[in-house]
Amino acid sequence: MNHRNLTSTGASGGKSSAPLNAFVNGQGRGSGAESAGAVGPNPCDQEDYCCICMDKIQRKKTLDKCQHSFCRECIDSAFQVKSCCPVCMTLYGNLTGTQPRNGQMTVTRQPFGLPGYEGHGTIIINYSFSDGIQEPEHPSPGVSYRGTFREAYLPDSEEGNKVLRLLQRAFQQRLVFTVGTSATTGRSNTVIWNDIHHKTSSHGGPQCFGYPDPGYLLRVQEELRMKGITEEGVSESAGRVQ
Numbered sequence: 001m002n003h004r005n006l007t008s009t010g011a012s013g014g015k016s017s018a019p020l021n022a023f024v025n026g027q028g029r030g031s032g033a034e035s036a037g038a039v040g041p042n043p044c045d046q047e048d049y050c051c052i053c054m055d056k057i058q059r060k061k062t063l064d065k066c067q068h069s070f071c072r073e074c075i076d077s078a079f080q081v082k083s084c085c086p087v088c089m090t091l092y093g094n095l096t097g098t099q100p101r102n103g104q105m106t107v108t109r110q111p112f113g114l115p116g117y118e119g120h121g122t123i124i125i126n127y128s129f130s131d132g133i134q135e136p137e138h139p140s141p142g143v144s145y146r147g148t149f150r151e152a153y154l155p156d157s158e159e160g161n162k163v164l165r166l167l168q169r170a171f172q173q174r175l176v177f178t179v180g181t182s183a184t185t186g187r188s189n190t191v192i193w194n195d196i197h198h199k200t201s202s203h204g205g206p207q208c209f210g211y212p213d214p215g216y217l218l219r220v221q222e223e224l225r226m227k228g229i230t231e232e233g234v235s236e237s238a239g240r241v242q
């Protein structure tokens with residue numbers, strides 16, 4: 001009975017956790033709110049406070065990727081609706097996307113620097129998908145789709161390489177692309193990006209999907225985290241850059 005209720009409220013995707021999230025965000029994420037251990041203005045940052053029942057934590061359970069803690073019962077119920085942290089929305093479980101299976105991701109490196117990262121070389125990612133037939137998880141199963149070829153740029157810095165590892169993981173989990181209607185060309189049944197933003201130009205700034213854009217590396221890590229892709233989960237499959 002209970003389960004049924006929980007599941008049905010969860011049918012609207014992330015919506016069910018929106019009130020919680022609003023609650024959390026409403027608690028003034030002031031400066032210094034992230035200093036670990038400090039009792040900040042956000043009660044959710046307090047060690048023994050459960051943001052789901054808004055009371056002292058009973059039988060504590062700590063999530064391994066984001067380290068947020070809740071009552072065991074509270075978080076178990078929340079996960080029946082959606083396997084994500086109600087505080088920071090980090091996804092748990094290996095989310096598999098609908099990216100066509102025939103894709104390839106290759107990485108090369110160039111010595112030239114990107115605007116804003118002049119001291120480093122450049123990582124160039126090539127994604128290629130040939131044409132194919134849509135599978136059951138796509139909008140029109142059995143119908144053919146058009147492949148695509150995309151090039152993306154990252155600075156060959158420590159952080160850029162971290163993002164590369166995360167993108168490789170996302171690609172393995174079929175999360176980087178999907179099949180749908182292209183927002184730029186309006187063409188349907190084509191391989192398109194799936195909400196993980198890439199810099200497809202080396203220059204020209206954000207308007208041209210290029211550099212300089214000082215906030216990009218952080219933003220894309222945030223987008224990846226929302227899909228459950230974090231450095232913590234990357235360990236064994238990381239390596240193999242290049």
Ligand SMILES: [Zn+2]
Pocket residue numbers: 050051052053054055056057058070071074
């Ligand atoms: Zn609780």
Ligand SMILES: [Zn+2]
Pocket residue numbers: 063066067068085086087088089090
């Ligand atoms: Zn969390």
